[in-house]
Amino acid sequence: MDAPQVEAAPATAVLPSEGVDALLAELARQGYEVRGPTLRDGVIVHDVLDHAEQLPRGVGDLQGPGRYRTTERGDDAYFGYAVGPTSAKRELFPPRQPLWSAVSVGDADFEIIEADRASPRVALFGLRPCELAAIAIQDRVLLHGAVPDEVYTANRADLLLVGVECGDPAATCFCTSMGTGPGTDRGADLLMTELLEGDHRFLVRAPTAAGAAILAALDTRPATEEDLRARDTVLREAAEGIERHLDVEPIHDLLLGNLEHPRWDDIAGRCLACGNCTLVCPTCFCTTVEDTTDLAGTSAQRERRWDSCFSLDFTHTGPASVRNTTRARYRQWLTHKLATWIDQFDTSGCVGCGRCITWCPVGIDLTVEVATIQRTSEDPAAPARS
Ligand code: SF4
Numbered sequence: 001m002d003a004p005q006v007e008a009a010p011a012t013a014v015l016p017s018e019g020v021d022a023l024l025a026e027l028a029r030q031g032y033e034v035r036g037p038t039l040r041d042g043v044i045v046h047d048v049l050d051h052a053e054q055l056p057r058g059v060g061d062l063q064g065p066g067r068y069r070t071t072e073r074g075d076d077a078y079f080g081y082a083v084g085p086t087s088a089k090r091e092l093f094p095p096r097q098p099l100w101s102a103v104s105v106g107d108a109d110f111e112i113i114e115a116d117r118a119s120p121r122v123a124l125f126g127l128r129p130c131e132l133a134a135i136a137i138q139d140r141v142l143l144h145g146a147v148p149d150e151v152y153t154a155n156r157a158d159l160l161l162v163g164v165e166c167g168d169p170a171a172t173c174f175c176t177s178m179g180t181g182p183g184t185d186r187g188a189d190l191l192m193t194e195l196l197e198g199d200h201r202f203l204v205r206a207p208t209a210a211g212a213a214i215l216a217a218l219d220t221r222p223a224t225e226e227d228l229r230a231r232d233t234v235l236r237e238a239a240e241g242i243e244r245h246l247d248v249e250p251i252h253d254l255l256l257g258n259l260e261h262p263r264w265d266d267i268a269g270r271c272l273a274c275g276n277c278t279l280v281c282p283t284c285f286c287t288t289v290e291d292t293t294d295l296a297g298t299s300a301q302r303e304r305r306w307d308s309c310f311s312l313d314f315t316h317t318g319p320a321s322v323r324n325t326t327r328a329r330y331r332q333w334l335t336h337k338l339a340t341w342i343d344q345f346d347t348s349g350c351v352g353c354g355r356c357i358t359w360c361p362v363g364i365d366l367t368v369e370v371a372t373i374q375r376t377s378e379d380p381a382a383p384a385r386s
């Protein structure tokens with residue numbers, strides 16, 4: 001379905017905080033199934049949203065290496081937290097995806113049934129700027145790459161993105177190093193900034209026609225200079241609150257020039273090779289294929305599911321895995337994410353969301369590991385080994 005066109009809509013408008021329900025209702029009226037942040041089992045995750053009461057209002061979060069807690073903020077903020085463990089990857093590139101199934105039709109013959117690729121019209125609501133940047137990276141790999149991914153392409157079509165800039169980054173965030181946050185001007189159909197000082201309200205921008213069609217249907221007022229200054233303050237304070245840093249400029253040659261650095265052994269002594277970091281990462285896309293049959297042998301299913309470069313079987317070729325140590329697997333993950341991804345896709349594979357730090361059960365922090373290699377490397381600019 002084509003995005004509806006509108007004649008005119010305010011480029012930047014102000015929506016009162018009570019207008020969030022009307023925004024969700026308008027998305028539904030225009031045919032979108034809305035998925036956004038909600039509190040489940042003490043964690044903020046993305047799920048289906050029908051009304052504003054399902055948003056984690058007044059909830060904050062405390063994040064650190066291997067640590068995540070939600071908190072009571074003591075205010076009415078709708079978006080007073082940073083990213084949780086789920087990302088848009090779960091919607092666009094699902095953890096399990098049926099590819100095809102087969103049923104017996106007798107005489108040792110089978111009928112093959114292709115999986116349904118139809119996708120509902122979805123609006124992803126409340127995406128942070130780092131999340132929008134991650135979608136742009138996945139687009140580059142899975143939509144515009146040499147071989148577009150069928151599943152991702154189907155889910156990406158007719159998708160509406162509603163971004164919300166960050167006012168309360170977590171202690172594990174480093175988007176300022178990666179140039180992906182805490183604010184953004186691109187990547188979404190609607191971009192919102194929550195303003196808590198004075199009247200609780202949202203500054204809303206609509207960079208696309210689809211976003212403008214939503215905004216035009218809402219009860220808003222034009223933004224004033226004061227509203228724009230309030231946004232600047234939110235973003236400046238958020239950027240000042242970011243504690244972690246990654247020195248991006250030398251990172252490609254630094255990592256590839258230190259493939260035998262002793263720090264890889266040190267990390268391997270702590271790493272459980274659990275793969276959590278790859279599963280929560282909004283850009284990691286490794287998969288495997290699994291076949292199952294029923295016991296009678298009358299039906300079979302083939303599914304694609306997320307895999308991880310930390311799994312021993314992931315690189316099992318011939319008689320054994322080619323990365324048979326945790327040292328080799330962690331090194332592969334970090335050097336791909338931060339260095340060889342640039343060679344492959346002309347972009348870093350990291351957006352600085354901090355999820356791999358928060359959800360690592362032993363608190364391994366890639367910003368610390370890179371800084372340690374940098375600090376102890378005799379020749380950080382040494383050329384990559386072949
Ligand atoms: S590597 Fe870590 S910080 Fe970077 S995008 Fe992935 S999960 Fe986020």
Ligand code: SF4
Binds near residue numbers: 359361
């Ligand atoms: S770095 Fe942490 S999250 Fe990643 S595989 Fe090792 S223990 Fe698991």
